[in-house]
Structures are given as structure tokens and as C-alpha cells.
Amino acid sequence: MRKNVRFLFFGVILIFCTLAGSLSGEAKQVSIAYSIDMKNPDSHYFNVTMRVQNFQKKYVDFHMPVWIPGSYLVREFEKYVIGVKAFNGSGEMLPVRKVRKNIWRVRADKAKTIQFKYSVYAFTISIRNSFLDRSHAFINPSSIFMFIKELKEKPVRVKITPYPSWKTISTGLTASRKDPFTLTAKNYDQLVDSPIEIGSQKVLTFSVKGVPHEISIYGRGDYNPDSLIQKIQKIVRTEVGIMKDIDYSRYVFLIQFQPRGGGGLEHRNSCVLQMDHQALQSGKRLDRFIGLVAHEYFHNWNVKRLRPKALGPFDYDREDYSWLLWVAEGFTTYYGGRALLQAGFRTPKSAMNSIAGNARYLVSTPGNRVEPVDEASFDAWIKYYRPNENSINTTISYYSKGAVIATLLDLTIRHETQNRKSLDDLMRSLYQTYYKRLNRWYTEKEFEAACEKMAGISLKPFFRRYVSGTDSIDANHYLNYAGIELYKKDFTHEDSLKGYTGLRIVSKNGNAVVKTVLFGSPAFRAGIYTADEILAADDFRISAGDIAGRLQEKQPGKTVRLLISRRGIIQEIPLTLGLMPNTKFAVRRIKKPTALQKKIFESYFHTKWEEKVNPGADEKKCL
Numbered sequence: 001m002r003k004n005v006r007f008l009f010f011g012v013i014l015i016f017c018t019l020a021g022s023l024s025g026e027a028k029q030v031s032i033a034y035s036i037d038m039k040n041p042d043s044h045y046f047n048v049t050m051r052v053q054n055f056q057k058k059y060v061d062f063h064m065p066v067w068i069p070g071s072y073l074v075r076e077f078e079k080y081v082i083g084v085k086a087f088n089g090s091g092e093m094l095p096v097r098k099v100r101k102n103i104w105r106v107r108a109d110k111a112k113t114i115q116f117k118y119s120v121y122a123f124t125i126s127i128r129n130s131f132l133d134r135s136h137a138f139i140n141p142s143s144i145f146m147f148i149k150e151l152k153e154k155p156v157r158v159k160i161t162p163y164p165s166w167k168t169i170s171t172g173l174t175a176s177r178k179d180p181f182t183l184t185a186k187n188y189d190q191l192v193d194s195p196i197e198i199g200s201q202k203v204l205t206f207s208v209k210g211v212p213h214e215i216s217i218y219g220r221g222d223y224n225p226d227s228l229i230q231k232i233q234k235i236v237r238t239e240v241g242i243m244k245d246i247d248y249s250r251y252v253f254l255i256q257f258q259p260r261g262g263g264g265l266e267h268r269n270s271c272v273l274q275m276d277h278q279a280l281q282s283g284k285r286l287d288r289f290i291g292l293v294a295h296e297y298f299h300n301w302n303v304k305r306l307r308p309k310a311l312g313p314f315d316y317d318r319e320d321y322s323w324l325l326w327v328a329e330g331f332t333t334y335y336g337g338r339a340l341l342q343a344g345f346r347t348p349k350s351a352m353n354s355i356a357g358n359a360r361y362l363v364s365t366p367g368n369r370v371e372p373v374d375e376a377s378f379d380a381w382i383k384y385y386r387p388n389e390n391s392i393n394t395t396i397s398y399y400s401k402g403a404v405i406a407t408l409l410d411l412t413i414r415h416e417t418q419n420r421k422s423l424d425d426l427m428r429s430l431y432q433t434y435y436k437r438l439n440r441w442y443t444e445k446e447f448e449a450a451c452e453k454m455a456g457i458s459l460k461p462f463f464r465r466y467v468s469g470t471d472s473i474d475a476n477h478y479l480n481y482a483g484i485e486l487y488k489k490d491f492t493h494e495d496s497l498k499g500y501t502g503l504r505i506v507s508k509n510g511n512a513v514v515k516t517v518l519f520g521s522p523a524f525r526a527g528i529y530t531a532d533e534i535l536a537a538d539d540f541r542i543s544a545g546d547i548a549g550r551l552q553e554k555q556p557g558k559t560v561r562l563l564i565s566r567r568g569i570i571q572e573i574p575l576t577l578g579l580m581p582n583t584k585f586a587v588r589r590i591k592k593p594t595a596l597q598k599k600i601f602e603s604y605f606h607t608k609w610e611e612k613v614n615p616g617a618d619e620k621k622c623l
């Protein structure tokens with residue numbers, strides 16, 4: 001009995017100690033809360049206060065990200081920051097000194113509370129920046145909210161005070177039940193990955209498999225809401241059907257109509273889509289919009305969850321290099337196209353045209369023979385996002401070439417598995433393994449191993465030649481797996497008479513100025529430079545408007561005397577015209593397919609082999 005009493009006594013002490021420990025632990029819990037207001041939208045300044053509690057250090061560094069994930073360019077968001085001040089809990093000012101371009105150091109002297117205040121100028125219309133004017137506020141958190149490196153994993157709270165007449169907020173972040181303008185994120189990464197639209201935007205909703213989706217629409221656009229919902233919903237359903245999983249509880253499409261808008265940016269459970277006012281009318285622009293939706297939405301798997309090493313967690317202070325953007329972006333481009341085909345927005349014939357278009361791009365881009373696509377990924381920061389006049393000669397788009405590699409791998413897997421597996425199985429398997437089970441990124445080696453496992457063959461030569469090498473791709477070797485082939489349409493008589501220079505011209509006040517000289521082209525051999533102004537050909541004045549026609553009407557082999565102005569000095573340069581390269585690629589079905597080729601064709605293009613694929617003149621000729 002005494003023993004029992006003693007146990008009870010120790011038990012009480014133990015409970016008390018645990019409780020006291022947890023209470024004191026809670027009292028010392030570090031917390032981060034941002035508050036942001038936009039009192040004067042005409043000034044384009046957001047005013048931010050970052051309140052940090054119980055992070056008691058002598059010095060505390062506040063970092064502004066220099067880039068936004070998904071767009072691989074150092075954008076220097078810190079350059080928009082002004083008026084940095086810090087205070088302790090009693091309102092006494094704490095000394096602040098800038099120690100790097102994007103880092104402010106506060107001498108906190110172990111203050112229990114730090115209030116770090118600053119304003120950010122936001123007036124760039126872009127999916128990658130923030131914006132504030134009388135019509136709306138768009139917050140891309142990486143360009144607004146600073147962070148403390150040691151506290152990046154801590155939960156954060158954001159209290160937004162909107163401009164008084166604005167009642168609507170759209171974001172992937174979770175809002176407080178009582179106040180839609182109070183948001184929480186589980187850590188800084190999630191905050192950065194959740195853009196916020198505030199204003200009077202329209203909000204449409206739909207659901208897929210019981211999961212709510214929102215479409216927030218800022219700006220005036222010419223569209224029918226029901227048709228817009230129906231199109232986006234179709235894309236979501238199709239892609240969910242491909243990946244067979246929805247890993248979010250809510251998804252938000254943030255659409256912005258802008259005068260010259262274009263482009264999208266992916267986030268974990270949202271995306272930003274910018275387009276011009278008429279983009280949803282019909283025809284090619286509508287196709288582009290649907291394609292953009294399909295691309296950005298597919299990123300919620302490929303990149304946001306299934307991600308190469310280096311694409312999260314991020315280092316916001318500097319570049320995060322990845323050799324695998326050709327998978328992150330190229331495969332997403334590929335799946336954007338696949339979704340359009342499966343959802344019926346693209347015909348099998350236009351899917352074939354897209355293959356031909358990619359072939360044309362690779363053949364007519366000299367950079368394809370210079371830079372491997374994995375290196376183009378790594379160099380995205382200095383090349384793809386910072387192109388110059390020579391880019392076409394030195395680099396290749398990891399979007400387009402990545403999509404080509406995806407096509408080749410898809411057809412290889414289908415062929416090697418007797419059409420039992422496809423790239424869809426590979427993507428699902430990678431997603432299940434690295435995101436769902438291991439909850440981490442994948443490496444290049446792991447990606448290659450997964451491809452080999454799915455295809456059941458060694459793909460080392462494939463990766464060596466086409467991914468880390470610049471070998472010319474034997475397209476028909478792969479296309480034949482699906483009973484199709486790439487071919488060049490015959491040159492017409494007129495084509496064979498057109499003179500070719502290899503120049504890309506831009507108009508400057510109507511004058512013809514050289515933008516690019518293709519490597520190895522007749523103009524390159526003649527010694528024409530970028531920025532040369534072409535004044536005349538064979539003594540006749542020439543302008544930007546007529547130079548193409550005037551030079552093309554001269555026959556290949558003929559030498560033209562070009563009068564140019566180079567850095568203000570007039571000189572004459574003879575240019576011998578070449579024969580126009582034939583890049584009139586097209587894709588057609590082969591004549592005698594095997595049963596497997598037919599099977600692959602039918603599952604790949606979602607159509608029967610017997611069906612006519614909208615044959616054009618060439619198609620008729622070959623069938």
C-alpha cells in the first residue's frame with residue numbers, strides 16, 4: 001500500500017514535471033507571423049511586418065529570396081525593398097545593417113520579440129513578380145516575404161489587410177475559419193509556393209473526384225464561364241486519369257488577363273496563368289491557353305511532388321542547379337500534349353504534326369549539335385533565361401528536346417513491353433516511389449535506372465547519345481515502333497529557286513538589322529555580323545519589310561553585294577546565297593504495319609489504325 005502511495009506520489013511529480021516542461025517549452029516556442037497592408041495601391045508598395053518571437057539571438061539575419069522556384073533566373077527581389085527597420089517588443093529600435101545584397105542583419109541582443117518592417121515595390125506585370133495597383137494585388141510570396149534561414153521549417157502565419165474595397169482572396173494557402181485574410185503555411189517553402197490574388201476577381205468552382213477546384217479570374221477577358229470550367233475540368237480529369245492520384249485537398253487556378261500577357265507558373269496546389277484579353281475566344285489562342293493549363297497543372301505531379309534533386313527544398317539565396325530540367329519541363333510539355341490528345345482538344349493528326357514540328361526545331365537549331373540537353377538544364381540560369389544573339393547557335397530548349405526524349409522513351413517502353421507498359425507507368429512508378437514512399441527527390445541515376453527497369457533493356461547508350469550527348473536522333477527507329485515515320489515533303493520548284501542566307505532580321509525604324517547569323521550559314525561564311533544594318537542589295541535600297549522577299553527571289557548560288565552599316569561605317573560585303581534547307585518535316589503511317597505497331601499506334605494516338613487521320617495531300621500519297 002505504501003509502495004502504491006509512493007508510486008502515486010512519483011506519478012504526480014512526473015505528470016507535473018511533464019506539464020511544466022511542456023508549458024515552459026510552449027512559452028519558448030518560436031513563432032513567425034507576417035502582416036502586410038496595401039494602404040496606398042497607387043504607390044505600388046506593400047508594407048510588411050515580420051514578427052519573430054522567442055528566437056533569442058544576438059544577431060538575426062533576414063533574407064529576401066533572389067529567385068522564384070519554377071523560373072530559373074536570379075531576379076534580385078531584394079532590389080525592390082526599402083525602409084527596413086527593426087524593433088524589439090517594447091518598440092525600441094534595433095540596429096540593422098545590410099551584410100549581403102539580400103541579407104539584413106539585426107542586432108537583436110536576444111530580444112524576445114523582433115518586429116522587422118519594410119516596404120516592397122511591386123509593379124511588374126509577370127507571373128514571377130508581385131503587383132499592386134488600384135485594380136488588384138498579386139503577391140508572389142518569394143518577392144515579398146523575407147525569411148530567417150534557421151527558421152525556414154517553422155509554421156508561418158500571414159495576416160493581410162486588403163485595400164478597403166477588396167473583399168476577395170484566392171490562394172492555395174489555408175485561411176482561418178473566421179477571417180479569409182488570415183492564412184497559415186506549414187513552413188516558408190509552402191508560403192513561397194502559394195501566390196495570393198486579392199481584389200474583386202471572379203471566382204468559379206468545380207470539383208473532380210470530390211476535390212474542390214477554384215478558378216480565380218482577374219481582369220477583363222472575352223470568355224464564357226461555363227465553357228471555361230468545362231475545358232479546365234476536362235484537363236484536370238484527363239491528367240488525374242494519367243497519374244491516378246490527387247494529392248491536394250484544394251487546387252486554385254489563378255488566371256490573369258493582361259494586355260500582352262502570356263505564360264504560366266506552377267505551384268504545389270495552384271498555378272498562375274497569364275494571357276491576353278482575347279485568349280479564350282477561339283482558334284489557336286484558345287488552343288494555346290488549354291495547352292498552358294495542361295502544362296502547368298501537370299506540374300502538380302512532375303516537379304512539385306515528383307522532383308529532381310535541387311528542385312526542393314530550395315536555396316533562395318542563390319541558384320539551385322539541376323541536370324534534369326529536361327525531365328521537369330520537357331516531360332511536362334510532353335504530358336501537356338498527351339492530355340490535349342486524350343481529352344479531345346488535339347487530333348491524332350495534330351499530334352503527328354507536333355512530332356514533325358519538334359524534328360524541324362532540332363534540325364534547324366545549330367545549338368542542338370553543340371549543347372547536350374542535360375547541360376542546357378544545368379545552364380538554364382545563364383542561357384535559357386538570359387538568351388543573347390548567339391543562343392540559337394549554342395544552346396537547345398530543354399522544353400522541346402525534353403519532350404522529344406519523352407516521346408522516344410514512351411515509344412521504346414511500349415515496344416519493349418509489347419505495349420503492356422508506357423511512359424505513364426514510368427511516371428506513376430517514379431511518383432509512387434520517390435514522392436509517396438520515400439518522400440524525397442530522385443537523382444539522374446535513379447531516373448535512368450527506373451527507365452531501364454520499365455523498358456526491360458539497357459538504355460545507357462540512349463542517355464549517353466541523346467541526353468548527355470548531342471548525337472543526331474534516328475527518329476524513325478523510334479517512330480516505327482508506332483507504325484509511323486518522319487519524312488521530308490518534296491521541295492516545290494519555287495522552293496528550289498529561293499536564295500537562302502541564314503540571317504534573322506529585325507526591324508529598327510523600318511531598317512533591316514541583323515538579329516542572328518546562323519552558324520555555318522551563307523551569311524556566316526560571308527562575314528555578316530549581328531547588329532549589321534543592311535542598307536542595300538545590288539545597289540538597290542532594302543528595308544526590314546522587303547529584305548526576305550528581295551533576297552529569296554535571287555537564286556541559290558548567286559552572289560549578292562550587300563551594302564551594310566557596321567558600327568556606323570559603310571561597307572560592301574558579297575554574299576553567295578545558298579539553297580534553302582528542307583525542313584518540311586511531316587509524319588505519316590507506314591505501309592505495312594505489324595500487329596504490334598498497330599497496337600502501339602492505336603493506344604498512343606487514341607484512334608483506330610483504319611481511321612483516316614485527317615489526311616492531307618502527302619498523307620493521301622503515302623497511304
Ligand SMILES: [Zn+2]
Pocket residue numbers: 266295296299328329332
Ligand atoms: Zn513548366
